Amino acid sequence: MRSASERLRWSNWSGTVQCEPERILRPDTEDRVSELVQAAARLGKTVRIIGAGHSFTPLGETAEWMVQLDRMQGIRELNEAEGTATVYAGTRLKDLGDLLFANGWAQENLGDINRQTIGGAIGTGTHGTGAGYGSLATQAVRFRTVLGDGSVVNVDAGRPDWFKAMQVSLGAFGIITEVTLRIVPAKRKRLISFRTTLEETLARLDEWRVQHEHFEFFWFPHTAGTQVKTMNTTAVEARPNRRWNEWSKYVVENGLFWGMSEACRLMPSLSRHVSRASARFVPVFDEVGYGHRLFVTPRLVKFNEMEYSVPAEAMRGALLDIQRAVQKRRFAVHFPVECRYVRGDDIWLSPAYGRDSAYIAVHMYKGMPFQAYFEEMERILLHHGGRPHWGKWHSLAAEQLRPLYPKWGHAMAIREQCDPAGILMNGYVRRLLGE
Numbered sequence: 001m002r003s004a005s006e007r008l009r010w011s012n013w014s015g016t017v018q019c020e021p022e023r024i025l026r027p028d029t030e031d032r033v034s035e036l037v038q039a040a041a042r043l044g045k046t047v048r049i050i051g052a053g054h055s056f057t058p059l060g061e062t063a064e065w066m067v068q069l070d071r072m073q074g075i076r077e078l079n080e081a082e083g084t085a086t087v088y089a090g091t092r093l094k095d096l097g098d099l100l101f102a103n104g105w106a107q108e109n110l111g112d113i114n115r116q117t118i119g120g121a122i123g124t125g126t127h128g129t130g131a132g133y134g135s136l137a138t139q140a141v142r143f144r145t146v147l148g149d150g151s152v153v154n155v156d157a158g159r160p161d162w163f164k165a166m167q168v169s170l171g172a173f174g175i176i177t178e179v180t181l182r183i184v185p186a187k188r189k190r191l192i193s194f195r196t197t198l199e200e201t202l203a204r205l206d207e208w209r210v211q212h213e214h215f216e217f218f219w220f221p222h223t224a225g226t227q228v229k230t231m232n233t234t235a236v237e238a239r240p241n242r243r244w245n246e247w248s249k250y251v252v253e254n255g256l257f258w259g260m261s262e263a264c265r266l267m268p269s270l271s272r273h274v275s276r277a278s279a280r281f282v283p284v285f286d287e288v289g290y291g292h293r294l295f296v297t298p299r300l301v302k303f304n305e306m307e308y309s310v311p312a313e314a315m316r317g318a319l320l321d322i323q324r325a326v327q328k329r330r331f332a333v334h335f336p337v338e339c340r341y342v343r344g345d346d347i348w349l350s351p352a353y354g355r356d357s358a359y360i361a362v363h364m365y366k367g368m369p370f371q372a373y374f375e376e377m378e379r380i381l382l383h384h385g386g387r388p389h390w391g392k393w394h395s396l397a398a399e400q401l402r403p404l405y406p407k408w409g410h411a412m413a414i415r416e417q418c419d420p421a422g423i424l425m426n427g428y429v430r431r432l433l434g435e
């Protein structure tokens with residue numbers, strides 16, 4: 001028996017979810033994953049699979065067994081003829097990017113950080129930006145998965161119902177041990193960042209989102225200003241990032257921003273001024289490099305986040321409503337609103353299911369109250385046909401989620417076959433899935 005002081009502790013990235021699992025298991029082979037799931041079933045324990053803990057919601061929370069695949073990392077097979085890489089599910093996106101690049105390959109798109117595991121990123125429908133690119137889950141073509149009884153299955157498009165259910169599955173349909181990903185030859189990209197107005201950004205949304213392979217923008221609350229970022233394949237030679245840009249990314253965007261965020265936490269009325277200063281000092285740069293480095297930005301300042309997908313054509317209307325609400329309610333927020341595009345897909349539990357999507361994310365510095373702001377933004381985003389990002393804060397449970405997903409019933413029927421006893425779920429996931 002462990003004494004109280006020896007209790008295991010786990011926390012997510014933002015520190016808002018903390019728990020004391022009875023055991024944290026780090027199997028090094030698929031056989032061991034299977035054995036531990038069988039042992040849990042025998043002993044009446046639940047097993048929660050977790051990646052890098054970068055979700056903002058209690059997806060990993062458990063007082064029973066937690067499984068991490070830190071010891072199952074790397075590329076198992078690179079099939080250049082097929083254009084695929086079979087990857088252990090615990091592989092961090094950063095390492096995956098480096099390994100692929102060393103062989104001349106890349107993931108076609110990434111989000112704005114690379115600390116997540118491939119299993120975890122796929123599990124919540126993690127996405128980057130680009131109207132022609134789906135979420136990371138759309139890069140998956142095959143899974144090896146340990147089900148709730150410890151058996152192992154190979155799932156691909158030959159078994160379409162299982163495949164579409166498993167592509168975004170919150171760890172509730174099985175423990176994925178390997179993912180085969182569609183990959184692309186690594187190409188140089190040019191990343192440009194500039195500042196402009198919200199008015200111009202909204203007026204040129206339709207042009208910019210099709211003109212650029214990757215387009216996103218940030219609107220600074222309490223201001224009329226935005227930062228626009230575009231990224232496109234280029235023939236221009238790669239050039240090292242200017243020292244100022246690197247310095248600005250680490251010191252200005254993180255260190256200085258952390259200092260200003262602390263000031264806002266202590267005196268929320270400063271938020272408006274900080275947001276205005278951020279809008280004025282938007283980093284302006286033009287870099288050439290490779291995607292696995294350029295897509296990502298250091299995120300050292302901790303925050304809470306909510307993100308919803310809405311139909312792509314609702315971006316403008318949703319943003320204008322958000323702007324009006326921030327003005328009217330005078331929310332003490334200094335983090336910008338992040339706006340991206342994702343191609344629609346056919347993954348049953350993907351927020352981009354059946355529609356090209358705009359993703360709108362709101363953030364609040366860790367330690368500052370976010371509830372009222374997020375709830376008001378959520379109301380607006382739901383009004384515009386929103387579906388929440390599974391890894392980020394939202395208030396919905398199964399009753400509200402079910403009508404948002406046309407294939408919900410089909411997905412739940414597969415989940416029942418994958419893990420009839422529900423040993424892979426926790427209380428939070430039960431609330432989401434209504435099981």
Ligand SMILES: Cc1cc2nc3c(=O)[nH]c(=O)nc-3n(C[C@H](O)[C@H](O)[C@H](O)COP(=O)(O)OP(=O)(O)OC[C@H]3O[C@@H](n4cnc5c(N)ncnc54)[C@H](O)[C@@H]3O)c2cc1C
Pocket residue numbers: 013014048049050051052053054055056059060069089090110111112113115116117118119120121122123124125126127128169170171172174175176177299389390391392
């Ligand atoms: C600073 C920051 C920036 C972010 N940027 C983006 C972004 O740009 N775009 C975006 O879409 N999201 C973003 N996110 C959210 C993040 O990508 C997701 O929450 C992602 O799921 C986290 O990956 P993870 O490895 O930490 O998984 P975890 O949070 O640990 O787990 C996520 C889910 O995946 C399941 N899971 C994990 N491994 C497996 C496996 N092997 N088999 C089956 N299920 C598994 C878990 O059970 C859980 O339900 C960001 C988060 C942070 C903190």
